[in-house]
Amino acid sequence: MTNPDDDTPRRAHTGRRRNEDARRAILDAVLVLLAESGGAPVTIDTIARAAGVGKQTIYRWWPSKGAVLLEALTGLAGDVVSPPRGETLRADLTSFVTATFRGARAESTAAVLRSLVREAARDPHAADLVRTFTESRRDALRALLAGHPDELAPDADLDLIVDQLYGLFWYRFLLAHRPLSDEAAGALGAALAAQAGAGSVRP
Amino acid sequence: MTNPDDDTPRRAHTGRRRNEDARRAILDAVLVLLAESGGAPVTIDTIARAAGVGKQTIYRWWPSKGAVLLEALTGLAGDVVSPPRGETLRADLTSFVTATFRGARAESTAAVLRSLVREAARDPHAADLVRTFTESRRDALRALLAGHPDELAPDADLDLIVDQLYGLFWYRFLLAHRPLSDEAAGALGAALAAQAGAGSVRP
Amino acid sequence: MTNPDDDTPRRAHTGRRRNEDARRAILDAVLVLLAESGGAPVTIDTIARAAGVGKQTIYRWWPSKGAVLLEALTGLAGDVVSPPRGETLRADLTSFVTATFRGARAESTAAVLRSLVREAARDPHAADLVRTFTESRRDALRALLAGHPDELAPDADLDLIVDQLYGLFWYRFLLAHRPLSDEAAGALGAALAAQAGAGSVRP
Amino acid sequence: MTNPDDDTPRRAHTGRRRNEDARRAILDAVLVLLAESGGAPVTIDTIARAAGVGKQTIYRWWPSKGAVLLEALTGLAGDVVSPPRGETLRADLTSFVTATFRGARAESTAAVLRSLVREAARDPHAADLVRTFTESRRDALRALLAGHPDELAPDADLDLIVDQLYGLFWYRFLLAHRPLSDEAAGALGAALAAQAGAGSVRP
DNA sequence: ACATAATCGAGACGGTACGTCAGGTCTTTTG
């Protein structure tokens, strides 16, 4: 049986392999630069210089600046995710929100997040990646909700709940008019759990 | 009564006045260009050219491109706002959300909104203005909520409700993963009205 | 007899007269600014501001920036000219050259001269005025030469001598590779007097 | 003998090399544009456009517009120089002057020369380069004079002669009040040769 | 062993947009 799998190209690879050190150096440089830049935009040239790498090495492996940022971010986010599995929906929801808010309060994550959005705002490629990324987060959240079927009203609009959660998160994160505090996380978790249990109100 | 302030400067303005035609031409050109551009970024040169105006005239009155977009937008938004005054909180909330969603569905408004965000993503000046703008929208919404004191639980977290509403709005608007439909507006209005009435749940 | 003189127009002037103070303020401001600027270009706005005058007032009376500079210059040059009248051609020539060189060494004159050339380099109007100005200087020099007919060879090429003198002057003045010293003035005066007496050499 | 300096850099050049085609295209475009423009100023954008080159490629290699013009000019001047070597000083001088005048009469050269001066008038960088350029021309002329030591008076002021020649040249070239004719060249050559032979006149 | 092939750092390239500056004109109010 011929294996059409991803990592089995028809013809074995010839030539020099990708330099893993370079990859790491680039992602690290991105994080360092973002942390130092204090919100100022980071350019490709700067990243390449800081990583001791040619620009082409970046463009060879990532389609755009935003893609690099995104990869750097997911590396970071992996630590934070920790899908909770508790007794009640409200507890799970609250701990999920709290973790999310805390991740965004860490300056290291926040800087990447912010730059990522900046990039997505003008690079359609980056925008696509952000869309995929946020999609996967929503899926995770939806799975969490689905894990408590007995606490969900039959006609509960899960998408509405998910989008309220992430909407509020991004809205506060980007505008920073109000902190992403643990208190807010608790209140939001409780409110959304209540919404899920109540279901849609009859018109 | 001599009132020396407000509109009574000690010495009248001397020199040529600001050309109101130019101002209108610029704002109009922005709207037209955005509508035509189909999401592509619009440059200052293009605006100036289309308005039959020198670039400097734009920079004389607005600190950045985003500021122009914002002014163009508020001109548009003024028509949409229409603060409702109905019987129930739920009805008012729903009609407010519906109006907001509908405004964003109109391509003319949506294009400006989108470009505005794009600008804010890289022009700190524009970002500030967006902050002010969104602040005023939140205030309007909060006023609407405060207009129904008897339907609010004593410990209701109005800021949370406001941010859930606008958070979801922007989240869906920018990611476009789900439509800002009238149905969604109804559901959101109902859910938030219920939340406001229930107040915070005890931990 | 009607006097066609400059300041007696046929029909009495109607309306406000030209403000002589403004004229002087402008010319003075030019000189001051040039002296202070140390060679840096001086703009019309700066002049207007320094003279406490509207830009239009400058353009009402002078066709371009260069024209203002030129008028400021001729005011200065008038003091320096002093057409000499001595015994010998050589003495007269030497004292003429010396006076010219000395005028250019005075920083006040030099700054104007330099800015004037700068202007002429890109303002055709100013260039015309410079042409007229230099023409008048050449005429003065030619008159000086003609004042010693007995010391001139019949076929002496006066234009050549004049241009050698002023050519060297401007060349050294603008390039500043060699000083416009009194010694140089003496040597040049002597050499040109000799040349004038010898006439053209047969080919 | 290991000599690590001069033309033996430790590490060979890395990165893409300068594109010689672009360099030529730029210089050619300058000449063509100047010839066509008929004295009107030529902008960097126009040059870049005409050469099919990015503006930055010009700024990468030349510090200012004047520098580009100068390089274009020296390319042209190289053909004209032809240091003469004849029997008499007068003959050499005359042919040198004649060649110089003729070069300036050719519209192709004249346009570059004129624009070069225009640039030098406001770009200090270009002014420096012009100074270097004229310096080299004076050196060439001084070498020519030194080639006839027996025809020079012991106290002859060579610099004065050199500056008379080039002074007259530029003076007539820029003011254009009198042509740079072959006749003038002959007369000037003869006069200066006589000056050189006579030496300084005693005071 | 030696050709083939892909990667790497470096950096030049064509472009697009930016925000600034100066010039010269036009307009309003004051004296």
Place this chain on the structure above:
DNA sequence: CAAAAGACCTGACGTACCGTCTCGATTATGT
């Protein structure tokens, strides 16, 4: 009706990044 103030249009400037394209050098297979 001139003058001061100052807004206006024009057009060039020099800079910042972008994403692509060479370079020569450096690995890794394949034969």
